[in-house]
Amino acid sequence: MMRRKIVILGSTGSIGTQAIGVVDGAPHLFEVVALSAGQGNLELLASQAVHTRAQAVGTSAQDASELAALISATAAKAGITGYKPQLFAGADASTQIAQIPSDVVLNGITGSIGLVPTLAALRSGATLALANKESLIVGGSLVKDAAAPGQLVPVDSEHSAIAQCLRSGQFAEVDKLILTASGGPFRGFSREQLHNVSPTQALAHPTWDMGPMVTTNSASLVNKGLEVIEAHLLFDIPLDRIDVVVHPQSVVHSMVQFVDGSTIAQASPPDMRLPIALGLGWPDRVPKAASACDWSQAVSWHFEPLDVVAFPAVDLAKDAAKQxxxxxxxxxxxxxxxxxxxxxxxxxxxxxxxxxxxxxxxxxxxxxxxxxxxxxxxxxxxxxxxxxxxxxxxxxxxxxxxxx
CATH class of the missing domain: 1.10.1740.10 (RNA polymerase sigma factor, region 2, helix turn helix motif)
Structure with missing residues (x-):
C-alpha cells in the first residue's frame, strides 16, 4: 500500500480520536493532512493539529481566533516552531476541509449534519471512509449517485464486517445479510421495564465506548434500525433480506448468508480500530491494527432473536426505508x-x-x-x-x- 493522505472529519469524537491512534500506529502507511471538529473541544482539536501537523484545520466555531491561539500555545509548549495550519471556521468548515486534496476522507461526524461534507468528499474524488451513517441514510440516492464504484467504504463495524464477508461469494449468491446487535444495556428488558430507565443507565453500554447520541441509539435499537437502512443502501440488498440478531458478546460483527446455506461471519474483539483501519486502507489490511481473538481460551458466543415488541425501532426503520x-x-x-x-x-x-x-x-x-x-x-x-x-x-x- 502506498502511503495515503488522510482527512479526518469529526476528529475529536470517538471515531476521530481512534483514527488518529491508527495513523500513529502505521505512520509508514498514513499521513493526516487535515482535521475538522465542532467547537466543543477546541483544546483537543488544537492538540491533534499540533500532534499530526495537519496542513488545514476546521472548526464549527464562527471565529477561528481561539483555535489559532490554542494551536500556537500548544505548539510552543511542545517546542515546535513555525507550525501555522490553514484554518477554516463556521458551519461550512467541515465541507471545506473535506475538499482538501487527499487519498481518503474519514467522515466521523455524528448526525445528519455530515451529509454536505459527505457529498463534498465524494466530489473531491477521494475514497470516503464513512462512519457517519446518517449522511447516507438521509441522503440516500444523492450519496449513492455521487459515489464512483468503490469510492464509498463503510466504517461501521457491522458494515465493515459485511463488506469483508461479501468477498466470499458473488452478489447473485447472497441470500441475506445478518446484522448483529449487542442488545445494549437493556437486553432482556420488557417494554414496561424500559419505561423508567435513566439516561445514566442508557449510556452504560456493555461493550462499546461511543458518544452519547450513538450510545443512546444503541440502547433503544434505533442505531440498529439506522444500520439496516445503511446496509440496504450500501449493498443493494432488499430490506426483507436483512435480518437483525442479538449477540451480546459483540465479537461476531455481522454475517452474510449465501444461497447454498453457508454463512460467513467476521469475528474480532470489539475494537473500532479494526474497521477504521480497514476504512483507511481498503481493500488492504493494516497489520496489527487491533488485537485478534485468543483461540487458546474457551469462550461461548450467544445469539438470540430481537424482541420487536420491546424494541420496535428496527421495524420502524424498515418501514421508513420502504417509503x-x-x-x-x-x-x-x-x-x-x-x-x-x-x-x-x-x-x-x-x-x-x-x-x-x-x-x-x-x-x-x-x-x-x-x-x-x-x-x-x-x-x-x-x-x-x-x-x-x-x-x-x-x-x-x-x-x-x-x-x-
Missing part, C-alpha cells in the same frame, strides 16, 4: 430531538421511539430528493418532534409522548 424519499431523514431527525429531550429529563426512554413513530405518521414525503428537500424535511421533523415532546408531561407521568 423512501425523506422518510429516513425524518426518522433520524425526530430521534435526535427525542434523545436530547430524554437526556434533559423531559421524557421517558420509551417515548423516544414513540415520538419517531408519531412524527413519521404525519410525514408526506418529498416528490424529489435533494439536499434542500432533506433539510426541509429534517427541519419539519425536528419542529414537530419538539411540539410532541413539549406537550409531554414529566417522565413520571403515565402517558408517553408518542401517544399525545
Amino acid at each position: 423512501g424519499s425523506t422518510f429516513p431523514a425524518v426518522y433520524n431527525a425526530a430521534n435526535e430531538e427525542a434523545v436530547y429531550a430524554f437526556h434533559a429529563g423531559k421524557i421517558r426512554f420509551t417515548d423516544i421511539v414513540d415520538t419517531i413513530e408519531a412524527v413519521l405518521s404525519e410525514h408526506s414525503g418529498s416528490s424529489q430528493l435533494s439536499v434542500e428537500s432533506v433539510l426541509e424535511a429534517e427541519g419539519w421533523a425536528r419542529a414537530r418532534a419538539n411540539q410532541i415532546l413539549d406537550s409531554s408531561s414529566d417522565p413520571s407521568d403515565s402517558h408517553n409522548a408518542g401517544a399525545k
